[in-house]
Amino acid sequence: MKAIAFSVWIFINLVCFGMCGYIYLLWSQYWHYISKQQKITISEPSRLEKKPLVDYFQDLAPVDMHDVEWRHQKSAPVKRNSRPRFVNVHYVDLPQSTTNCGDNCGESSMTTDSQLAAFKNKLIVRLRQVMHDESSVFKSKNDNPYNVFFNGVRSTNIGSSQELVCKLSKVTPHIRTIDGKDEPFAGTDLGVRIPNFPLFSLDERYNNCAIISNSGAFKNSNLGSFIDSHDLVLRFNHAPTDGYEKDVGSKTTIRILNSQVLSKPEFNFLNSPLYKDIKLVAWDPSNYTSTLKQWLKDPDFDVFSPYIKHRDSSPETNFHLIDPRDLWRLWNFLQAHTSVRIRKNPPSSGFLGLALLLPYCSYVNMFEYIPSMRLTSHCHYFDITEDESCTFGVWHPLAAEKLLALNFNQAPDRTVFQTGYITIPGYSTVTC
Known part of the structure; x- marks a missing residue:
């Protein structure tokens, strides 16, 4: 005993x-x-x-990250300016391309397969490092400005490109825009100004569509003529084409704008020719649990006043507002297909643009969303700002988005990492 x-x-x-x-x-x-x-x-x-005012896809990061405002809703508090926590990003010796991309750059053999493979591996490693750093419980539990909670299952079985597209089509058959006849908009100043025609008509279809990021990797790409050959070209916020046609083209069919571009005077939203004679769609994040009534009463930024003014001055423009609940549906999809925790902020405009176009395009080419071997520390092709976090994420869950986008992609590695675009099939071209 x-x-x-x-x-x-x-x-x-x-x-x-x-x-x-x-x-x-x-x-x-x-x-x-x-x-x-x-x-x-x-x-x-x-x-x-x-620090640049905007991130990789021109979705504006808070200007003063130390000036944090809190607002309260019935459902949960929302922090207007969430401070990006991943601010010290550095490259890990990413190889650079030694050639510029010409009209037939996709067929060029000047970059060897081993160089492409090395670049791809290092890029994926870096994206995973960022994603796992952001998933830390110490970093994520108090960094939840929109009161996001995910009670679904995080899956590691993503499946093929077509299977992934099928899954997304079930989550968001199309990105919904606000209808002026619905509550709480009916009869309001905003509601009467929302167009009575949709952003895309029911029978509107395109064969090939291009999504153009604002990446500094476009410099010396010579992709302009190829981009302009697409049936539809989507651009973001205030990214210019004048003077950059050789690399990014000049054609613009639609622009996605975030609410800061509409509300901040430095973007000259009401007068700039960038926002004339094209389709426009704007988005503003709501709280994860907010109703449309709560969002209308207290948006993250004042998206409604400039929207009304623009509609009054240009009533013929096909200009709509994204239903903010669809942003969180996309976030849920992204989290459900990522094995670790992701940032509890809305997806980037780039990921939103993909979901917006997939119902109407046979296939979508996303240019420099996944960085090519022209990758540099420059944030954008139209300025000289240098900040690596523009590529890997400063506010949106960009690292998780890009890793998932590589699973969506059907283009060969040479097209992705040398030419500079991924190809994703549209909803109409896959069998679910």
């Missing part, structure tokens, strides 16, 4: 010692993280002054 009692006593002590050690390890890791974040916060102001 004494031997048994002594053995039990030793076992209990080992268990207690192990638990204490484990708790100490967790506690030390937590305070190590807090200490590291405090050092970053102290060193950030000078960096933030130089």
Whole structure:
């Protein structure tokens, strides 16, 4: 009996010692993280002054990340300016292409298969590093500005490109825009100004569609004429074409705008020719649990006033507002097909643009959404700002988006990493 009692006593002590050690390890890791974040916060102001106003797809990041405003709704609090937590991103020796992309760049053999494979592997490793860094429970539990909660299952079995497109088509058969006849918009100043015709008609179809990012990797790409050959070309926010036609083309069919482009005077939304004579669609994030009534009462940014003014000055423009609940449906889809936690902020305009076009295009080419071997530290093709986080994510869950986009893609690696675009089949071309 004494031997048994002594053995039990030793076992209990080992268990207690192990638990204490484990708790100490967790506690030390937590305070190590807090200490590291405090050092970053102290060193950030000078960096933030130089930080680009916008991210990779021109979805605006908060201008002053230290000036955080909170607003309250019945469902949950929402932080208007969520501070990006992943601010110190660095490349890991990504190889650069030694050739410029000509009209037949997809057929060029000047870049070897081994160079392409090395670039692809390093890029995927970096995207995964970013994604796993963002998934840290210490970083994610208090960084939830839109009160997002995901109670679904995170799957590791994504399937083929066509299977993935089929899954997305069931989640968002089409991206819904606000109908002025629906509550709570009916009879309001906003409701009477929403067009009584849809952004896309029921029989509107395109064979090949192009989504043009704002990436600095477009420089010296010579992709302009190829981009303009597409039936539909989608661009983002205030990205210009004048002076950049050789690399990004000049054709624009539709622009996706975020609410800061509409509401901030520096973008000259009401007067700029960039927003004339094309389809326009704007989006503004709501709280994850908000109703349309709550969103109408308290948008993230003032999207409604400039929308009304634009509709009054250009009533013939096909200009609509995205139903903000569809942003979170896309986020749910992205989280459901990512094995780790992702940022609890809305998807980028690029991912939104893909979901918007898939019902109407036989296939979609997304240019420089997945960075090609022309990748540099420049944020955009139209300015000289340098910041690697424009590529890997500063606010949106970009790393998770791009890894998923590689699973959507049907183009060969040479097209993706040398020419500079991925190809995704439209809903009409897949059998579900």
